[in-house]
Amino acid sequence: MALHKDFPQSPHAILDPGIRWFPADEALRETSMEKLMPPLVSQLRKKVKEFRDGGYVGAADTSKSLLNWWFNTPHLLPKADGTMVEFAYYFAQREALETIIYLYDVVGVQDKHDMMRFDASGLVSGGMFDETWRRFVVKMATGTGKTKVMSLALAWSFYHKLYEPDSQLARNFLVITPNIIVLDRIYRDFQGLRIFFDDPVLPDNGFDGRNWQDDFQLTLHLQDEVHITRPTGNIFLTNIHRVYSGEDIPPSPDDGNAMDYFLGKRPTGATTDSKVDLGMIVRNIDELMVLNDEAHHIHDPRMAWFKSIEDIHNRLKQKGAALSMQVDTTATPKHNNGAIFVQTVS
Known part of the structure; x- marks a missing residue:
């Protein structure tokens, strides 16, 4: 699995699709590359x-x-010693945002049928998509800046909904983390x-005629500390194990932790075992975007x-909206049987 001879060393260099890494010997690039990649990625x-070069x-203008x-x-960003250093996002981070924006703005993706047109394998079927809403999976190795991608996607959605008259995006965000360690790390970044x-996520006021920084009004809600005072401008940050729908979902033997199924539900404590009532959140808002860190934990339609x-999507639909x-x-967009998530776009 050697790299192409022209593969650059800099993580910031823009990569041509023809020299990208793939999981096989370089001699198989022409015959097998598309077959060994996630089915949508090669065409995307x-x-x-083309979208970038053009x-x-x-x-959309935003x-x-x-x-x-x-x-x-x-x-230019300040260092701890007071000097300035040039900052640039990694190409993988850039391509992830460009792909999401291309799919939403240019292609106008609404559902799985719009996604399937990019299948290079000819093997993708509608039954491989469990969800009925827009879901984009981004593959990024641990330590390559997934939090930065989430921050960019969040800001894009917020501004798109704020500035674009017909936007179907959202200014409320549910950010789900896989465990308390990741939760604490993201909380430090989002607090x-x-x-x-700290990163150049928000353009300077006046850039392209908008007051970006003045308009970026958001409140962070951590775990159980949910106090919604306005219908937009909320970030709900939670550990995945605290998420439930407000109507208890029966435990299943296929859940990540099957103890509740075999032994019965444990009593809920006031702190460590308390839950985030997503039903309560959705009752108070009409728009929501979900961002998952280490999202291979949320893949099985049988899991709570x-x-x-x-359930969030269905409740929003009852209000005339949608997720x-x-x-x-x-880093690992795979099912338990090793099959790649077909929703992988970058």
């Missing part, structure tokens, strides 16, 4: 390259402004909206976590 990389034609700010504008200001997200989008970031 080519389309997104100056993001077809993107999206185009953000893409140009993030990836085509020089950024006080730190990552959005998947059912909880499905705007689900973005999953994970």
